[in-house]
Amino acid sequence: MNIINFDIYKNLLKEKSGLVLTQEKSYLLESRLGPIAKKWNFATFDDMTRALQGVPDQKLVTDIVEAMTTNETFFFRDTRPFDLFKDVVLTKMKDARASQKRLRIWCAAASSGQEPYSIAMILKEAAAQFPGWKFEILATDISHEILAQARAGLYSQFEVQRGMPIQMLMKYFTQVDDKWKISDDVKSMIKYDYFNLLDPLTRLGRFDVVFCRNVLIYFDKDTKAKILDNIAGLLEKDGFLFLGGAETVLGLTNAFQPMKDQRGLYVHPDGPHNAANSAAGALA
Ligand SMILES: C[S@@+](CC[C@H](N)C(=O)[O-])C[C@H]1O[C@@H](n2cnc3c(N)ncnc32)[C@H](O)[C@@H]1O
Incomplete structure (x- = not known):
């Protein structure tokens, strides 16, 4: 060319x-x-x-x-973020949202759906600990074509073998010809929508948890910084941001702080999960 x-x-x-x-x-x-x-x-x-x-x-x-667009993704990608979601985020939010009993999660570059479905399956598994709670997952992407695939919730043998524990496959999928279909129950937890991360985020509302993984790597420094600042504006003060393994906020924005000892998880610097604030709180 x-x-x-x-x-x-x-x-x-x-x-x-x-x-x-x-x-x-x-x-x-x-x-x-x-x-x-x-x-x-x-x-x-x-x-x-x-x-x-x-x-x-x-x-x-x-x-x-x-x-x-590069749509590479798989179920429970990198494992650790999903363990952190289950063990750290849900544990903290269970107390923090005990009166509202509501959690809003945004999956900001959802691709063909493996990430939001992984989150939804974790919430299903934890359901007994959250009686009467309402979980909302908004999953967005810039590609209409990939969103149509996500909505269909149909995956090949190869796709379900990448990262999915067999018991999850048996519990939440049914075989349709040579594909695996996610259950309607899990699917109904997710709302899919077109959204370009370059656009103003205000129409999306506020969130307790944001997954923005493996998309910032494709952008330049200024674009990354702007998107991170925008996300900070719609994430609750005690909320959590997940980035991909090759992504960070360091050198881009002061609106987030890496959570101490929890790689890939970011929090508001003036929120309750920043170690500096907890230490100050403990001394006060
Ligand atoms: C590599 S996939 C990551 C999928 C998933 N988050 C994961 O970590 O497995 C990146 C996704 O970002 C989407 N994307 C790229 N540019 C975007 C933009 N400006 N706004 C929203 N989504 C975008 C692509 O369409 C693609 O589906």
Whole structure:
């Protein structure tokens, strides 16, 4: 791909999704956008690039953005965040929300649903400890296509084998032909919606827990910082943020603090879970 074409796609992706495309990754453009050019009946790549200049068809822009997203995910990915959710977050929230009996969780880059379904299965397993509680999981993504897959809740043998304990598979899935289907009971705990993390977050309401994992890695420093500040604005003071293993808040924002001894879990610096505050509280 020539450098002019590359810059057109690079700028479009940065503006519409935050995705930073480096020259070394330009091969991804050709492999992922080939099928889009075909779908739109462009004879050549240059024809599609020309169609993006001026006032492009927004459906074409959406197709291009969606094709360039990386949707890699799996059930209980990295294990530890889900253990922390069960052992630290739920334990603390059980006391903190004892009177409201309500927990709002946002899965901010939900991909094909494995992450929100993993959260929902943990909540199901813990249900006996939370009688009368209402759990709400909002799962969002920028890709309509991947959200449709998440809503369908149908997974291949390979997908369910990646990270899913066998007893969870037996309990919460049924086999449909050569696929596995998540139970309606688990599915009904999740509301799926389109949401671009570059957009203002205010319409989403407030949350007790946010999972924003393995998506910030695709953005530049300023975009990461802005998204983290926005999340801080809608997370309750005693809430929790989960980031991916290769992501951090350090050097990006002061709106979050890594939770002491709990890798991957972040809290408000002036909230009750920051070790500095607990220490100050203990001394007072
Ligand atoms: C690698 S997946 C991570 C999925 C899951 N959170 C996990 O950790 O397994 C990244 C997801 O982020 C989504 N994404 C990329 N840019 C986005 C944006 N600007 N707003 C919302 N979602 C975005 C992609 O469509 C993709 O499904």
